[in-house]
Amino acid sequence: MPAWSRGRLRLLRLLLALCAVSAFFATATPARAADATTPVTQAAYLADRLRENPVHVTDQLPREVPRSTAPGFARLAKKTGVPTYVLVLPMQTSTDGKQLLGAVHDRLGRDGLYVLFEGADLAEATAYGVRVPADAAITVTRYELPYDAGPLRSFERFADVIALGGDKAGARAEAARETYQDDEPADMYIGPSDRNNQSFLTGILLTGVPLMIVLTAWYARRHRRRSGAERRVPRWVVPGAAALTAATIALAAPVVFDQTRSSAARPPTPAELSARVERVAAGLEKDPVYADPESPRVLDSRQLDRLHDRIRDFRRSDGGGPVYVSLVPQTPASESAGDSWLFAAAVHAKARQDGLYVVADPDDGTIDVYNYGLRIDADSLSFDLPDAVTLGDSKADEADDHLLGERLDTLMTFLDKAPRTDRPDFESTPAAAPEADEHTLPPLFATDFWPGLFVGAFAALLLSGVVAGVMWSAGRLLRRRDPAPEPTDLLPFTAPTEPSASYLRRTAYTELTTLTSQFTDPDDRTRAWDHLDAAMLLVDGDPDRARAAGTDPATLVAVIVLARAGRAALADDTDDADDLRHDLCCGINPLHGPAVSRHHVRVSAQGNSRRLLPVCEPCRDTAVAEPGGIPGRLLKLPDPSLGNSRMPYYDATDGPLTAVPHGIARLIDKVRETAGVH
Numbered sequence: 235m236p237a238w239s240r241g242r243l244r245l246l247r248l249l250l251a252l253c254a255v256s257a258f259f260a261t262a263t264p265a266r267a268a269d270a271t272t273p274v275t276q277a278a279y280l281a282d283r284l285r286e287n288p289v290h291v292t293d294q295l296p297r298e299v300p301r302s303t304a305p306g307f308a309r310l311a312k313k314t315g316v317p318t319y320v321l322v323l324p325m326q327t328s329t330d331g332k333q334l335l336g337a338v339h340d341r342l343g344r345d346g347l348y349v350l351f352e353g354a355d356l357a358e359a360t361a362y363g364v365r366v367p368a369d370a371a372i373t374v375t376r377y378e379l380p381y382d383a384g385p386l387r388s389f390e391r392f393a394d395v396i397a398l399g400g401d402k403a404g405a406r407a408e409a410a411r412e413t414y415q416d417d418e419p420a421d422m423y424i425g426p427s428d429r430n431n432q433s434f435l436t437g438i439l440l441t442g443v444p445l446m447i448v449l450t451a452w453y454a455r456r457h458r459r460r461s462g463a464e465r466r467v468p469r470w471v472v473p474g475a476a477a478l479t480a481a482t483i484a485l486a487a488p489v490v491f492d493q494t495r496s497s498a499a500r501p502p503t504p505a506e507l508s509a510r511v512e513r514v515a516a517g518l519e520k521d522p523v524y525a526d527p528e529s530p531r532v533l534d535s536r537q538l539d540r541l542h543d544r545i546r547d548f549r550r551s552d553g554g555g556p557v558y559v560s561l562v563p564q565t566p567a568s569e570s571a572g573d574s575w576l577f578a579a580a581v582h583a584k585a586r587q588d589g590l591y592v593v594a595d596p597d598d599g600t601i602d603v604y605n606y607g608l609r610i611d612a613d614s615l616s617f618d619l620p621d622a623v624t625l626g627d628s629k630a631d632e633a634d635d636h637l638l639g640e641r642l643d644t645l646m647t648f649l650d651k652a653p654r655t656d657r658p659d660f661e662s663t664p665a666a667a668p669e670a671d672e673h674t675l676p677p678l679f680a681t682d683f684w685p686g687l688f689v690g691a692f693a694a695l696l697l698s699g700v701v702a703g704v705m706w707s708a709g710r711l712l713r714r715r716d717p718a719p720e721p722t723d724l725l726p727f728t729a730p731t732e733p734s735a736s737y738l739r740r741t742a743y744t745e746l747t748t749l750t751s752q753f754t755d756p757d758d759r760t761r762a763w764d765h766l767d768a769a770m771l772l773v774d775g776d777p778d779r780a781r782a783a784g785t786d787p788a789t790l791v792a793v794i795v796l797a798r799a800g801r802a803a804l805a806d807d808t809d810d811a812d813d814l815r816h817d818l819c820c821g822i823n824p825l826h827g828p829a830v831s832r833h834h835v836r837v838s839a840q841g842n843s844r845r846l847l848p849v850c851e852p853c854r855d856t857a858v859a860e861p862g863g864i865p866g867r868l869l870k871l872p873d874p875s876l877g878n879s880r881m882p883y884y885d886a887t888d889g890p891l892t893a894v895p896h897g898i899a900r901l902i903d904k905v906r907e908t909a910g911v912h
Contacts, residue, residue, distance in 0.1 A: 437686020
């Protein structure tokens with residue numbers, strides 16, 4: 235082969251080689267670009283999730299909407315009658331819900347009803363390619379249900395209205411606006427403070443009401459004794475009623491206050507509480523910057539590349555190390571209850587990699603830094619990090635991305651210059667997160683129930699004292715104005731066994747003044763005159779002395795007996811002095827009135843001591859049927875020499891009253907003898 239031919243062949247081979255190399259680089263560069271990490275948009279990620287399952291429940295809200303609610307959403311979605319896609323996401327503060335649903339629909343490429351929940355709230359619903367009253371259904375749901383109804387109950391109401399059709403749904407939406415335009419539906423759940431109030435009220439009622447029954451009955455019994463009424467109910471009735479009331483309150487309170495939870499949220503499982511931490515930890519193993527795919531993008535490609543470069547340089551620097559950045563929202567419904575420190579500790583424990591853990595919230599724009607194992611001065615991270623980095627400034631607040639890209643770059647600059655220490659530093663253990671089942675209310679008979687018991691007892695005592703004081707004052711005022719006559723015709727059955735001094739004064743004055751007013755012809759009624767004369771001798775001729783304080787109770791009883799006997803004599807047309815009804819009154823209790831016979835009766839509860847006494851009809855019946863009941867019916871008067879003790883009337887004094895068992899005539903003679911009148 236000629237030399238020029240060999241030269242041309244070499245040149246041709248060289249050109250072919252150059253073309254091959256050019257072709258290789260031309261095809262290799264786009265391939266590397268295609269393999270490079272490119273942020274996946276929020277809408278594309280959500281479209282992929284809906285392609286797998288028409289209901290996507292985020293793992294970021296386990297305390298409010300756990301992922302176990304997804305089957306419930308799917309079941310309710312069938313009631314709409316059209317393909318329905320449901321997204322349950324954290325609050326989207328920087329993204330319009332309608333735009334987000336539109337973008338998700340475009341990427342999914344399926345017509346139907348798209349529904350967006352932000353937390354437990356129904357945020358948006360849009361129909362694509364189907365005709366359903368989405369706007370009316372949202373209106374009805376927001377107006378008719380309280381804010382704490384929960385996502386499943388809200389979606390159920392939404393689906394029911396969708397199933398009504400356009401006209402009926404529109405009419406119901408208009409009716410809901412008119413009904414609740416100024417008012418909101420009552421809350422469906424109560425909080426812990428409300429349960430404490432219920433427990434407190436239950437405790438007050440459980441002691442206050444029964445104690446009020448006992449105190450009121452005691453006061454009424456005292457009032458009856460003072461007014462001359464006998465006890466008509468057995469002694470066990472009052473304590474029995476109080477005990478029955480307490481039992482009724484104790485049994486009825488759990489029925490009335492039957493709430494057991496403070497929220498519609500279901501208790502999350504341990505797997506649901508750890509799902510997001512595992513997702514973030516797995517993402518940080520692949521890339522030191524993890525951007526939450528369910529949240530709007532806050533770092534563009536340029537900012538993301540620069541952040542990667544800064545993290546790589548810091549890791550290689552003297553005293554530096556790994557930096558892990560989590561762009562994840564921190565919400566109160568998350569597994570860490572919105573505590574970024576707790577979240578960082580959980581991710582570090584799961585990832586098992588030491589380094590600086592940066593938690594940047596794309597929702598509110600806050601940045602927190604936690605050191606696990608690097609030789610960065612702890613005080614520098616705690617006190618020297620500018621607020622413009624951790625909290626942002628006014629410009630960051632106004633920006634949709636909170637300027638997180640620029641602030642993270644400033645953070646890396648600060649870390650490059652931060653003082654180093656001799657040994658690695660570690661964050662302390664954060665406080666534990668709230669319990670998984672934090673919405674369970676405490677038992678009704680707990681917390682403030684015990685203080686309520688004491689308050690109820692004190693309130694009952696205070697209220698009964700106030701009522702007793704008011705009634706006592708009113709009674710004094712009424713008695714002072716017009717002392718009403720005693721019901722004499724009923725006294726044989728209502729006379730007290732242990733009368734008070736005030737009762738005796740009031741009754742003696744009333745009986746004496748009544749007899750005086752009825753006495754018109756003393757010449758024709760010598761026996762009635764004797765009664766009046768003897769009664770007047772006991773009060774020195776002045777009826778007002780009968781109601782004067784300090785008058786001897788025995789004297790007052792004698793005045794009452796003489797006055798009543800005189801009134802009976804005036805009312806009787808016969809003048810038979812031997813008539814037993816006119817000469818004798820009950821020797822058991824002279825206030826009972828006329829006697830009907832004499833009878834040997836027991837006069838002491840101890841032993842078998844008996845006396846022959848005149849008895850009224852009720853006392854005679856008691857003496858025959860229940861002899862042991864007579865001592866309890868004896869009129870007992872206070873003995874000043876024995877303090878507050880009481881004795882039978884014929885033993886409590888040596889005055890005229892001791893003559894009562896021997897007849898009214900003997901009582902009159904005894905009075906005159908005592909007064910020195912013959």
